[in-house]
Amino acid sequence: MGLRDRGLEIKTPEQILLMRRAGLVVGHTLELLRTSVRAGISTAELDAIAEDSIRSRGATPSFKGYYGFPASICASVNDEVVHGIPGDRVLADGDVISIDCGAIVEGWHGDAALTVAVGTVADDVQELMRTTEEALWRGIAAARPGGRVTDISHAVETHVRSQGAYGILEDYVGHGIGTQMHLPPNVPNFGKPGRGPRLVEGLALAVEPMITLGGKDTDVLEDDWTVVTVDGTHSAHYEHTFTLTSTGTWVLTALDGGEAALGELGVPFGGR
Template sequence: MGLLRRGAELKTPEQLDLMRRAGLVVGLTLELLAERVAPGMTTRDLDRIAEDHIRGHGATPSFLGYHGFPGTLCVSVNDEVVHGIPGDRVLREGDVVSIDCGAIVEGYHGDAAITVALGEVPAPVADLLEVTEGALWAGIAAYRLGGRVGDISHAVESHVRGRSDFGIVEDFTGHGIGTALHQPPDVPNLGRPGRGLRLTEGLVLAIEPMVTLGDQANDTLDDDWTVVTRDHQVAAHFEHTVTATPDGLWVLTAVDGGRAALADAGVAYGGR
């Protein structure tokens, strides 16, 4: 493992394999939660399912105890953007639920998030989820060896701006990831191409657009974790952990490594 300037961590092929193992646990956990989440459950119910699944696959939850965070998941509902604490809140028909999950295998982290709607939601909310997930894959597709972090940021922003007037959250960003959950560099969800750290083999990034139905302004609640939109409009959040190899991209937290979505985008798959 090596270090780039600004403290970014470069992984060896063997370390990337460990990150894939962690990422696969995350991907499978989110897949399970997407199947199980339903009206009548509490957000703590989801958290218990996730912890059991992660530990059952020989991994450790990344979030539990992280700077004192009390859950395995961040579960953010409706106007909650990120970092919602699992608890007694009962999910209801029409809720929009963002589920952020991390796992550690032999010291290496994987981190990903999905947003799901419980039943029917208004068309603008359905559009919000579609645009946000599309922005994630646009950002992933812009990840190229020799490029810059700003290329990813610009791709995310351009996808959202080209399809909507939704708000792009500015205060929270994607990030480097590896032996720590959050590492340099930051990966903003808006910016200019050709700027920022050069994208180098062995670098791993968590790309995570956070988009709101209204204005992007947000506040943190008194629990010091939960971030909500100031105008109380719905938010969405999607995330994957990604690296680039000489052969193409490898989405470490996608169950299929990203093969299907990358093929749809005309981008080469570079995983093992």
């Protein structure tokens, strides 16, 4: 059975270039949002900045209208893990906000997320953010042609477990991406290596560790979107879209294609 027969979307190099265009829109937008986060700004204001950035670059927000989602970003604060709806909430010093952003260019998607500290945050929260971002890169670095999807999962979990007693969400995972924002296969943030579909050139995946200072259990608020930790502890969320090319790994939503971070981990860079 071929990969396409298993529902996996394998892209041509030309299609990957379109995904890179979408990825750059996301990357530039997230960098703009990173510098815009401050005490006193509302999550709705951040959403307006994001939508303007996406549309001004000739792209369409992936999230707006997706199953009825009303905004262009997900803005999740403190114990909100993912899918927070932007609104009247005003950020305060000591908060952390996870911002998830997606864009479409000529039918092709890019998807990435980061977590930003508002002013000065507690040391354990700062360490949570560091651990989660490092786990993202170690997951991507574990992807090799001929490997398996859960090689990524195992690398994420191994790094998180090595750094402390953190919670790793199991009900929310990474995913394939391309002509749709969410495609097979799922990319969990935990598990044994060597399982799942094979990793091949042209398969694009969004890897997104969601890690908490407490347990892994979550609830969904009455808005039917916002996912929060049951124990009220803080969380962090980082995400990138990447693919494998004939020369290495290419992180489509990183402004430098992931070259610097991959280089530090000894991974060949496969971008153009």
